Amino acid sequence: MQCTPIQMAIGAMMHTFTKYKGSDEKLSKTEFLKLLEKELPDFPQVSKKITIYTVYIDEDCSLDFCEFGAVICSFAYASYELLRQISKQQKASSE
Numbered sequence: 009m010q011c012t013p014i015q016m017a018i019g020a021m022m023h024t025f026t027k028y029k030g031s032d033e034k035l036s037k038t039e040f041l042k043l044l045e046k047e048l049p050d051f052p053q054v055s056k057k058i059t060i061y062t063v064y065i066d067e068d069c070s071l072d073f074c075e076f077g078a079v080i081c082s083f084a085y086a087s088y089e090l091l092r093q094i095s096k097q098q099k100a101s102s103e
């Protein structure tokens with residue numbers, strides 16, 4: 009069975025979450041910051057501060073996989089125009 013791009017994206021998110029999560033199956037603030045630093049090195053500093061704030065949304069100071077997914081999707085949404093331009097440039101250079 010061949011995975012679709014969206015299946016691969018979900019798998020990559022699960023793999024990344026699993027790589028950094030603690031024994032409580034969640035990302036602590038420290039684990040989450042390490043993940044951002046290693047896996048999203050170009051993550052804008054301002055976005056990082058906003059994202060860290062989301063760790064406290066349900067006041068448990070950690071991210072479960074659902075919360076992690078929401079943060080990553082928010083980042084993708086916030087970066088949509090930039091990602092679209094990069095995709096356009098890559099497509100143009102490959103033609």
Ligand SMILES: [Ca+2]
Nearest residue numbers: 066068070071
């Ligand atoms: Ca939480």
